[in-house]
Amino acid sequence: AHMVVARVSSAPCKAPGSRRSAVRAQSKAQQEADLRQTVAIVGAGIAGLASAVSLERQGYQCLVLERSETRREGGTAIALWKNAWRALDYLGVGDELRNGNHPELDSVELCAAEGGVLKRFSFDECNGGPHEFRGVFRKELLRALESKLEQTEIRYGVGVERVTTTETETGGVVLRTESGEEMRCLAAVGSNGASSGLCGLPPTNYAGYRAIRGVANFEGEMPLPSSTVRQVLGRGMRAGMYPISDREVYWFVCFNGAEGDGPPMEGALEAFRSWGHGVREVIEATAVEDMVASSIRDRWQSPLAPVGRGNLTLAGDALHPMTPNLGQGGCCALEDAVVLGRRLGGAAGGEGVAAALRSYEAERLRRTLKLTVRAGVMGSLLQTDNPLVTAARDAVVSRAFDPSSFLDHTNYDCREA
Secondary structure, three states: OOOEEEEOOOOOOOOHHHHHHHHHHOOHHHHHHHHOOEEEEEOOOHHHHHHHHHHHHOOOEEEEEEOOOOOOOOOOEEEEOHHHHHHHHHHOOHHHHHOOOOOOOOEEEEEEOOOOEEEEEEHHHOOOOOOOOEEEEHHHHHHHHHHOOOOOEEEEOOOEEEEEEOOOOOOOEEEEEOOOOEEEEOEEEEOOOOOOOOOOOOOOEEEEEEEEEEEEEOOOOOOOOOOEEEEEEOOOEEEEEEEOOOOEEEEEEEEEOOOOOOOOHHHHHHOOOOOOOOHHHHHHOOOHHHOEEEEEEEOOOOOOOOOOEOOEEEOHHHOOOOOHHHOOHHHHHHHHHHHHHHHHHOOOHHHHHHHHHHHHHHHHHHHHHHHHHHHHHHHHHHOOOOHHHHHHHHHHHHHOOOHHHOOHHHHOOHHHO
Protein backbone atom coordinates (compact mmCIF):
# COMPACT_ATOMS: atom_id res chain seq x y z
CA ALA A 1 0.00 0.00 0.00
CA HIS A 2 1.15 3.51 -0.72
CA MET A 3 2.19 5.15 2.54
CA VAL A 4 2.19 8.86 3.34
CA VAL A 5 3.63 10.01 6.66
CA ALA A 6 1.69 13.05 7.80
CA ARG A 7 3.44 13.84 11.05
CA VAL A 8 6.18 12.33 13.13
CA SER A 9 8.11 14.04 15.85
CA SER A 10 11.07 13.32 18.07
CA ALA A 11 11.12 16.90 19.34
CA PRO A 12 8.36 19.50 19.08
CA CYS A 13 10.67 22.27 17.89
CA LYS A 14 11.82 20.49 14.71
CA ALA A 15 10.28 21.22 11.31
CA PRO A 16 8.26 18.38 9.74
CA GLY A 17 10.93 17.75 7.11
CA SER A 18 13.67 17.27 9.70
CA ARG A 19 11.37 14.98 11.69
CA ARG A 20 10.92 12.68 8.70
CA SER A 21 14.64 12.76 7.94
CA ALA A 22 15.42 11.72 11.49
CA VAL A 23 13.06 8.79 11.25
CA ARG A 24 14.53 7.60 7.96
CA ALA A 25 17.99 7.71 9.51
CA GLN A 26 16.99 5.36 12.30
CA SER A 27 17.92 1.73 11.94
CA LYS A 28 15.12 -0.73 11.39
CA ALA A 29 15.97 -2.36 14.72
CA GLN A 30 15.66 0.97 16.52
CA GLN A 31 12.31 1.68 14.90
CA GLU A 32 11.03 -1.77 15.90
CA ALA A 33 12.24 -1.21 19.47
CA ASP A 34 10.44 2.13 19.56
CA LEU A 35 7.19 0.53 18.35
CA ARG A 36 7.21 -1.89 21.29
CA GLN A 37 6.52 1.10 23.54
CA THR A 38 3.98 2.63 21.15
CA VAL A 39 0.19 2.57 21.18
CA ALA A 40 -1.06 1.89 17.65
CA ILE A 41 -4.35 3.59 16.74
CA VAL A 42 -6.20 2.16 13.75
CA GLY A 43 -8.15 4.93 12.04
CA ALA A 44 -7.55 8.69 11.83
CA GLY A 45 -11.12 9.82 12.39
CA ILE A 46 -12.46 11.72 15.37
CA ALA A 47 -12.01 8.86 17.86
CA GLY A 48 -8.54 8.00 16.57
CA LEU A 49 -7.03 11.49 16.56
CA ALA A 50 -8.69 12.44 19.85
CA SER A 51 -7.32 9.26 21.44
CA ALA A 52 -3.83 10.11 20.22
CA VAL A 53 -4.06 13.60 21.74
CA SER A 54 -5.33 12.18 25.02
CA LEU A 55 -2.65 9.48 25.19
CA GLU A 56 0.11 11.97 24.37
CA ARG A 57 -1.03 13.95 27.39
CA GLN A 58 -0.35 10.86 29.50
CA GLY A 59 3.16 10.43 28.06
CA TYR A 60 2.42 7.69 25.52
CA GLN A 61 3.99 7.52 22.10
CA CYS A 62 1.35 6.85 19.43
CA LEU A 63 1.25 5.67 15.83
CA VAL A 64 -1.94 6.31 13.86
CA LEU A 65 -2.61 4.06 10.85
CA GLU A 66 -5.23 5.28 8.35
CA ARG A 67 -6.38 3.29 5.34
CA SER A 68 -7.26 6.42 3.31
CA GLU A 69 -4.46 7.89 1.25
CA THR A 70 -4.91 11.39 2.71
CA ARG A 71 -6.51 13.13 5.67
CA ARG A 72 -10.27 12.67 5.80
CA GLU A 73 -11.80 15.77 4.26
CA GLY A 74 -15.26 14.37 3.53
CA GLY A 75 -18.40 14.32 5.60
CA THR A 76 -20.53 17.27 6.56
CA ALA A 77 -20.87 18.70 10.06
CA ILE A 78 -21.01 17.27 13.55
CA ALA A 79 -23.23 18.30 16.46
CA LEU A 80 -21.23 19.10 19.58
CA TRP A 81 -23.17 19.26 22.83
CA LYS A 82 -21.93 20.28 26.28
CA ASN A 83 -20.42 16.87 27.05
CA ALA A 84 -18.35 17.07 23.86
CA TRP A 85 -17.13 20.58 24.66
CA ARG A 86 -15.90 19.35 28.04
CA ALA A 87 -13.84 16.72 26.22
CA LEU A 88 -12.57 19.24 23.66
CA ASP A 89 -11.50 21.61 26.43
CA TYR A 90 -9.57 18.77 28.07
CA LEU A 91 -7.91 17.98 24.72
CA GLY A 92 -6.96 21.64 24.25
CA VAL A 93 -9.00 22.49 21.13
CA GLY A 94 -12.26 23.82 22.59
CA ASP A 95 -11.53 27.53 22.36
CA GLU A 96 -10.01 27.21 18.88
CA LEU A 97 -13.23 25.66 17.59
CA ARG A 98 -15.45 28.12 19.46
CA ASN A 99 -13.61 30.96 17.74
CA GLY A 100 -14.26 29.48 14.28
CA ASN A 101 -17.44 31.46 13.50
CA HIS A 102 -19.76 28.72 14.76
CA PRO A 103 -22.77 30.28 16.48
CA GLU A 104 -23.88 28.97 19.83
CA LEU A 105 -27.46 27.72 19.50
CA ASP A 106 -29.95 28.08 22.33
CA SER A 107 -33.38 26.84 21.27
CA VAL A 108 -35.28 24.00 19.57
CA GLU A 109 -38.27 24.00 17.23
CA LEU A 110 -40.25 20.80 16.63
CA CYS A 111 -42.52 21.17 13.61
CA ALA A 112 -45.14 19.13 11.77
CA ALA A 113 -44.40 18.51 8.10
CA GLU A 114 -48.02 19.29 7.23
CA GLY A 115 -48.60 21.93 9.88
CA GLY A 116 -46.96 24.54 12.04
CA VAL A 117 -44.59 24.57 15.00
CA LEU A 118 -45.55 21.90 17.52
CA LYS A 119 -43.18 22.97 20.29
CA ARG A 120 -40.58 25.68 20.75
CA PHE A 121 -38.34 25.75 23.81
CA SER A 122 -35.07 27.21 25.04
CA PHE A 123 -32.12 25.23 26.39
CA ASP A 124 -32.62 27.29 29.56
CA GLU A 125 -35.73 25.17 30.16
CA CYS A 126 -33.59 22.01 30.26
CA ASN A 127 -32.08 20.69 33.50
CA GLY A 128 -28.34 20.94 34.11
CA GLY A 129 -27.65 24.26 32.40
CA PRO A 130 -25.93 26.25 31.22
CA HIS A 131 -25.87 24.19 28.02
CA GLU A 132 -23.62 24.59 24.99
CA PHE A 133 -24.35 23.45 21.46
CA ARG A 134 -22.57 24.28 18.21
CA GLY A 135 -22.13 22.50 14.92
CA VAL A 136 -18.70 22.35 13.27
CA PHE A 137 -17.34 20.80 10.10
CA ARG A 138 -15.89 17.34 10.68
CA LYS A 139 -12.77 18.23 8.70
CA GLU A 140 -12.25 21.30 10.89
CA LEU A 141 -12.44 19.18 14.04
CA LEU A 142 -9.95 16.67 12.61
CA ARG A 143 -7.48 19.43 11.71
CA ALA A 144 -7.75 20.94 15.19
CA LEU A 145 -7.05 17.58 16.84
CA GLU A 146 -4.15 16.81 14.54
CA SER A 147 -2.59 20.20 15.28
CA LYS A 148 -2.23 19.15 18.94
CA LEU A 149 -0.12 16.08 18.14
CA GLU A 150 3.58 16.59 18.82
CA GLN A 151 4.99 13.09 19.23
CA THR A 152 2.59 11.09 17.06
CA GLU A 153 3.14 9.74 13.57
CA ILE A 154 0.20 9.39 11.19
CA ARG A 155 0.67 6.97 8.30
CA TYR A 156 -1.87 7.28 5.50
CA GLY A 157 -2.51 4.52 3.00
CA VAL A 158 -2.03 1.79 5.61
CA GLY A 159 -4.93 -0.55 6.26
CA VAL A 160 -4.78 -2.98 9.17
CA GLU A 161 -5.94 -6.51 8.43
CA ARG A 162 -5.89 -7.89 11.96
CA VAL A 163 -4.48 -7.42 15.45
CA THR A 164 -3.38 -10.30 17.65
CA THR A 165 -2.43 -10.11 21.30
CA THR A 166 0.79 -11.64 22.60
CA GLU A 167 1.20 -13.83 25.65
CA THR A 168 4.52 -12.38 26.76
CA GLU A 169 5.12 -11.18 30.30
CA THR A 170 4.58 -7.53 29.33
CA GLY A 171 1.71 -8.17 26.94
CA GLY A 172 1.62 -6.29 23.64
CA VAL A 173 0.00 -6.69 20.24
CA VAL A 174 1.02 -7.58 16.71
CA LEU A 175 -0.64 -5.66 13.87
CA ARG A 176 -0.65 -7.07 10.36
CA THR A 177 -1.26 -4.55 7.59
CA GLU A 178 -3.05 -5.26 4.33
CA SER A 179 0.34 -5.17 2.57
CA GLY A 180 1.68 -7.94 4.82
CA GLU A 181 3.83 -5.85 7.17
CA GLU A 182 3.85 -6.79 10.84
CA MET A 183 4.27 -4.30 13.69
CA ARG A 184 4.75 -5.20 17.35
CA CYS A 185 3.35 -2.52 19.62
CA LEU A 186 2.54 -2.02 23.28
CA ALA A 187 -1.22 -1.75 22.66
CA ALA A 188 -3.75 -1.09 19.91
CA VAL A 189 -6.95 0.96 19.73
CA GLY A 190 -9.37 0.15 16.91
CA SER A 191 -11.10 3.37 15.92
CA ASN A 192 -11.86 2.35 12.35
CA GLY A 193 -15.61 2.70 12.32
CA ALA A 194 -18.77 0.72 12.96
CA SER A 195 -17.71 -2.09 10.61
CA SER A 196 -14.41 -2.68 12.43
CA GLY A 197 -13.65 -6.37 12.70
CA LEU A 198 -10.60 -6.06 14.94
CA CYS A 199 -12.31 -7.46 18.05
CA GLY A 200 -14.83 -9.73 16.34
CA LEU A 201 -17.93 -8.01 17.71
CA PRO A 202 -21.35 -8.77 16.18
CA PRO A 203 -22.27 -6.79 13.06
CA THR A 204 -24.38 -3.67 13.35
CA ASN A 205 -28.13 -3.76 12.81
CA TYR A 206 -30.02 -1.75 10.20
CA ALA A 207 -32.49 0.60 11.89
CA GLY A 208 -34.96 0.59 8.98
CA TYR A 209 -34.22 4.04 7.56
CA ARG A 210 -31.62 5.96 5.63
CA ALA A 211 -30.33 9.52 5.79
CA ILE A 212 -29.06 12.18 3.43
CA ARG A 213 -26.99 15.02 4.88
CA GLY A 214 -25.64 18.24 3.48
CA VAL A 215 -24.55 21.80 4.19
CA ALA A 216 -26.50 24.57 2.44
CA ASN A 217 -24.89 27.92 1.65
CA PHE A 218 -26.97 31.10 1.72
CA GLU A 219 -25.81 34.49 0.48
CA GLY A 220 -28.83 36.20 1.97
CA GLU A 221 -31.29 35.37 4.71
CA MET A 222 -31.27 31.83 6.08
CA PRO A 223 -34.56 29.90 6.38
CA LEU A 224 -34.44 29.62 10.19
CA PRO A 225 -33.32 31.76 13.15
CA SER A 226 -29.55 31.84 13.65
CA SER A 227 -29.76 30.30 17.14
CA THR A 228 -32.26 27.50 16.49
CA VAL A 229 -32.16 23.73 16.00
CA ARG A 230 -35.21 22.70 13.96
CA GLN A 231 -36.69 19.26 13.36
CA VAL A 232 -39.64 18.59 11.06
CA LEU A 233 -41.71 15.43 11.62
CA GLY A 234 -43.68 13.55 8.98
CA ARG A 235 -44.90 10.00 8.39
CA GLY A 236 -41.91 7.70 7.94
CA MET A 237 -39.92 10.81 7.03
CA ARG A 238 -38.36 13.70 8.88
CA ALA A 239 -35.88 16.50 8.40
CA GLY A 240 -33.69 18.64 10.59
CA MET A 241 -31.36 21.61 10.33
CA TYR A 242 -29.28 24.12 12.28
CA PRO A 243 -26.87 26.95 11.38
CA ILE A 244 -23.14 26.22 11.59
CA SER A 245 -21.99 29.71 10.51
CA ASP A 246 -23.54 33.02 9.55
CA ARG A 247 -24.30 31.67 6.05
CA GLU A 248 -24.20 27.87 6.25
CA VAL A 249 -26.89 25.47 7.47
CA TYR A 250 -26.31 21.81 8.21
CA TRP A 251 -29.35 19.69 7.34
CA PHE A 252 -30.49 16.09 7.13
CA VAL A 253 -33.46 14.10 5.95
CA CYS A 254 -34.39 10.56 7.05
CA PHE A 255 -36.73 8.19 5.22
CA ASN A 256 -37.85 4.61 5.75
CA GLY A 257 -36.88 1.88 3.34
CA ALA A 258 -35.32 -1.51 2.85
CA GLU A 259 -31.59 -1.81 3.33
CA GLY A 260 -29.50 -1.38 0.22
CA ASP A 261 -28.57 1.35 -2.20
CA GLY A 262 -32.11 2.69 -2.35
CA PRO A 263 -33.28 5.27 -4.89
CA PRO A 264 -30.89 7.78 -6.49
CA MET A 265 -30.17 10.86 -4.39
CA GLU A 266 -32.48 13.12 -6.39
CA GLY A 267 -35.32 10.60 -6.23
CA ALA A 268 -34.99 10.19 -2.49
CA LEU A 269 -35.11 13.96 -1.98
CA GLU A 270 -38.09 14.61 -4.24
CA ALA A 271 -40.69 13.91 -1.55
CA PHE A 272 -39.09 16.52 0.73
CA ARG A 273 -39.16 19.35 -1.83
CA SER A 274 -42.80 20.12 -1.02
CA TRP A 275 -42.10 20.50 2.70
CA GLY A 276 -42.05 23.87 4.41
CA HIS A 277 -40.11 25.04 7.47
CA GLY A 278 -37.02 25.65 5.32
CA VAL A 279 -36.61 22.04 4.16
CA ARG A 280 -37.05 22.79 0.46
CA GLU A 281 -34.72 25.79 0.70
CA VAL A 282 -31.80 23.92 2.27
CA ILE A 283 -32.06 21.07 -0.25
CA GLU A 284 -32.10 23.46 -3.19
CA ALA A 285 -29.14 25.41 -1.77
CA THR A 286 -26.93 22.30 -1.72
CA ALA A 287 -25.26 20.67 -4.73
CA VAL A 288 -26.10 16.97 -5.03
CA GLU A 289 -22.40 16.08 -5.18
CA ASP A 290 -21.94 17.71 -1.76
CA MET A 291 -24.58 15.50 -0.12
CA VAL A 292 -23.79 12.33 1.81
CA ALA A 293 -26.17 9.33 1.96
CA SER A 294 -25.95 6.54 4.52
CA SER A 295 -27.88 3.70 6.11
CA ILE A 296 -28.64 4.19 9.80
CA ARG A 297 -27.30 1.38 11.95
CA ASP A 298 -26.48 0.59 15.57
CA ARG A 299 -25.45 -2.18 17.95
CA TRP A 300 -26.64 -2.50 21.53
CA GLN A 301 -23.34 -3.50 23.13
CA SER A 302 -23.69 -4.65 26.74
CA PRO A 303 -21.02 -3.60 29.26
CA LEU A 304 -21.16 -7.18 30.58
CA ALA A 305 -20.07 -8.73 27.26
CA PRO A 306 -16.35 -8.95 26.41
CA VAL A 307 -15.01 -6.43 23.91
CA GLY A 308 -11.24 -6.24 23.72
CA ARG A 309 -8.62 -8.75 24.77
CA GLY A 310 -5.17 -8.25 26.20
CA ASN A 311 -3.79 -4.89 25.11
CA LEU A 312 -6.38 -4.41 22.33
CA THR A 313 -9.50 -2.24 22.63
CA LEU A 314 -11.91 -0.17 20.54
CA ALA A 315 -13.12 3.44 20.50
CA GLY A 316 -15.77 5.53 18.79
CA ASP A 317 -18.20 3.88 16.38
CA ALA A 318 -16.11 0.70 16.47
CA LEU A 319 -17.06 0.32 20.14
CA HIS A 320 -20.59 1.74 20.29
CA PRO A 321 -22.27 2.47 16.93
CA MET A 322 -25.50 4.35 17.58
CA THR A 323 -28.20 6.04 15.57
CA PRO A 324 -27.83 9.84 15.29
CA ASN A 325 -31.10 10.71 16.99
CA LEU A 326 -29.46 12.20 20.08
CA GLY A 327 -26.52 13.73 18.20
CA GLN A 328 -24.15 11.79 20.46
CA GLY A 329 -22.04 9.54 18.22
CA GLY A 330 -19.16 11.97 17.77
CA CYS A 331 -19.62 13.40 21.26
CA CYS A 332 -19.17 9.94 22.78
CA ALA A 333 -16.09 9.31 20.61
CA LEU A 334 -14.49 12.38 22.19
CA GLU A 335 -15.49 11.14 25.64
CA ASP A 336 -13.89 7.77 24.81
CA ALA A 337 -10.59 9.46 24.08
CA VAL A 338 -10.49 11.31 27.39
CA VAL A 339 -11.46 8.28 29.48
CA LEU A 340 -9.02 6.04 27.58
CA GLY A 341 -6.13 8.40 28.27
CA ARG A 342 -7.02 8.79 31.92
CA ARG A 343 -7.30 5.03 32.43
CA LEU A 344 -4.02 4.26 30.66
CA GLY A 345 -2.32 7.12 32.48
CA GLY A 346 -2.53 5.04 35.64
CA ALA A 347 -1.41 1.76 34.05
CA ALA A 348 1.93 0.17 34.91
CA GLY A 349 3.49 -2.50 32.72
CA GLY A 350 1.76 -4.88 30.32
CA GLU A 351 -0.65 -6.35 32.87
CA GLY A 352 -1.61 -2.85 33.99
CA VAL A 353 -2.39 -1.82 30.41
CA ALA A 354 -4.76 -4.75 29.85
CA ALA A 355 -6.57 -4.12 33.15
CA ALA A 356 -6.85 -0.41 32.35
CA LEU A 357 -8.40 -1.18 28.95
CA ARG A 358 -11.01 -3.48 30.49
CA SER A 359 -11.86 -0.75 33.01
CA TYR A 360 -12.16 1.78 30.18
CA GLU A 361 -14.47 -0.50 28.16
CA ALA A 362 -16.76 -1.14 31.11
CA GLU A 363 -17.01 2.57 31.95
CA ARG A 364 -17.73 3.59 28.39
CA LEU A 365 -20.30 0.89 27.67
CA ARG A 366 -22.17 1.65 30.89
CA ARG A 367 -22.55 5.15 29.50
CA THR A 368 -23.11 4.44 25.80
CA LEU A 369 -25.54 1.50 26.02
CA LYS A 370 -28.15 3.75 27.60
CA LEU A 371 -27.62 6.36 24.89
CA THR A 372 -27.72 3.78 22.09
CA VAL A 373 -31.01 2.32 23.34
CA ARG A 374 -32.55 5.75 23.89
CA ALA A 375 -31.48 6.95 20.44
CA GLY A 376 -32.80 3.77 18.83
CA VAL A 377 -36.19 3.98 20.50
CA MET A 378 -36.46 7.68 19.70
CA GLY A 379 -35.68 6.98 16.06
CA SER A 380 -38.39 4.32 15.87
CA LEU A 381 -40.96 6.76 17.21
CA LEU A 382 -39.85 9.61 14.97
CA GLN A 383 -39.79 7.39 11.86
CA THR A 384 -43.16 5.70 12.35
CA ASP A 385 -45.42 5.82 9.31
CA ASN A 386 -48.59 4.74 11.13
CA PRO A 387 -50.99 7.70 10.78
CA LEU A 388 -52.61 7.07 14.17
CA VAL A 389 -49.24 6.92 15.92
CA THR A 390 -47.93 10.02 14.16
CA ALA A 391 -51.07 11.95 15.07
CA ALA A 392 -50.70 10.90 18.70
CA ARG A 393 -46.99 11.72 18.65
CA ASP A 394 -47.58 15.21 17.29
CA ALA A 395 -50.35 15.83 19.83
CA VAL A 396 -48.11 14.80 22.72
CA VAL A 397 -45.25 16.97 21.47
CA SER A 398 -47.57 19.95 21.06
CA ARG A 399 -49.53 19.68 24.31
CA ALA A 400 -47.68 17.53 26.84
CA PHE A 401 -43.95 17.47 26.03
CA ASP A 402 -41.81 18.68 28.95
CA PRO A 403 -38.27 19.67 27.83
CA SER A 404 -36.78 19.70 31.34
CA SER A 405 -35.02 16.33 30.85
CA PHE A 406 -34.35 16.78 27.13
CA LEU A 407 -30.59 17.32 27.61
CA ASP A 408 -29.94 15.22 30.72
CA HIS A 409 -27.58 12.95 28.77
CA THR A 410 -25.28 15.87 27.95
CA ASN A 411 -24.50 16.59 31.61
CA TYR A 412 -21.94 13.75 31.75
CA ASP A 413 -18.37 14.92 32.43
CA CYS A 414 -15.74 12.56 30.99
CA ARG A 415 -13.00 14.41 32.87
CA GLU A 416 -14.32 12.87 36.08
CA ALA A 417 -14.97 9.34 34.79
